[in-house]
Amino acid sequence: MAYVTDPALVAIERKIDDGISLSREDGVALLSTPDLHTLGRLAKAAKERKSGNKVFYVLNRYINSTNVCYANCKFCSFAVDEFKEKDRLVRMPADEVFAKAMETGPNFNQVHIVGGHDPKQLSLDYWIPLMRRFKEALPHVQLSLFTAAEIDYMARRHRLSYDEILGSLREAGLDNINGGGAEVFSERFRKLVCPNKVDAAHWLEVHEVAHRHGIASNATMLYGTVETLEERAEHFVMLRESQKRSPGFNAFIPLAFHPDGNELNDCGPTTGLDDIRMFATARLMLDNFDHIKAYWMIQGLKVCQAALQFGADDMDGTHGSTDEERIYHAAGTSSGQYVDDREFRRLIEEAGYVAVRRNSTYDEFAHDWTPPTALRETVGAPGA
Ligand code: V47
DSSP, X not given: OOOOSSHHHHHHHHHHHTTOOOOHHHHHHHHHOSOHHHHHHHHHHHHHHHHTTEEEEEOEEEEEOBOBOXXXXXXXXXXXXXXXXXXXXXXXXXXXXXXXXXXXXXXXXXXXXEOOOOTTTSSHHHHHHHXXXXXXXXXXXXXXXXXXXXXXXXXXXXXXXXXXXXHHHHHTTEEEEOSTTOSOOOHHHHHHHOTTSOOHHHHHHHHHHHHHTTOEEEEEEEESSSOOHHHHHHHHHHHXXXXXXXXXXXXXXXXXXXXXXXXXXXXOOOXXXXXXXHHHHHHXXXXXXSEEBOOHHHHOHHHHHHHTTTTOOEEEEOOSSSSOOOHHHHTTOOOOSOOOHHHHHHHXXXXXXXXXEEOTTXXXXXXXXXXOHHHHHHHOSOOO
């Protein structure tokens, strides 16, 4: 029998053993417990019940196609004012986004693209032909595009319902919606920090409608600014309820705040222990999510490797390039732009797990899988 030093965790362990979902109060207890050993033991066991000895990674290409954004979120260092900051402005024509994906070579399984609320780029006229072009050239590459905030913005601009816009995007090949834009669902937080962004109810609705169209998705929480532990715990409960109403979330990704160059700079960075608590609490609160992602670019490779002992079962992807990620690099991440897949395998095996290559929807591939020869010849030499 393991020794539990925090009495609050005794009742929580009993609930988990009985298959009872944890409450908001349990979430706060997990986020504040000094008993990290028990937290880790419970989260690791929960991970192993879901994904056994597997930990996932993906060969992917990451692109921020525009950094023009009119949302003005206080945590953001990425967005530019297109008139005042022309030297930092990135707004890629569709041909450039396509060429960047193609230069990765044929051997990858996901293209991940997010941008800003850019009125010139967030339109169906831009995205539908580009998505079709991707699917024609690289049918094995899943399209993980947009956040719910971008989809809400695009739907409002086109005066379309979520059902209509997501139907069109699915038809053009959208496989997965990225988890960003969730921030913290609390109304108090959103009013203070991101008042111009989609509210919680609409963020959840976009994902729920997407799931009904067969589009998978992820969810996130931005932690480490002005939110309370109660607000973090409530965010988990809201995600779990949404997953019950309309299943389709694959992974939850805790997003640690990065303070450089934004208005919340005084909050400072998160600590490694904050990060570890978030992975473990997410795993225990989100009992109807299969995957908790420790994204190397956000918490760094070493914290993410440690997170594998605290409930995480995914490290995200290679990124396949040198200069494409801007959200975290503008805000001061010290992670690079690219991780070789051999490095993921080493980190995962050192942690005692089996490394499994995946795509956005967690289909599994052999590490040395390559697309059929005919496709390789049309696309070019194997890369990434
Ligand atoms: O919504 C912005 C966050 C998100 C900062 O689905 C920041 O696999 C920390 O969609 N410090 C967008 N976070 C990124 C996104 C994403 C990220 C990782 C994985 C997935 C996935 C999707 O980035 C935003 C916001 O929450 N963000 N600025 C910052 N300074």
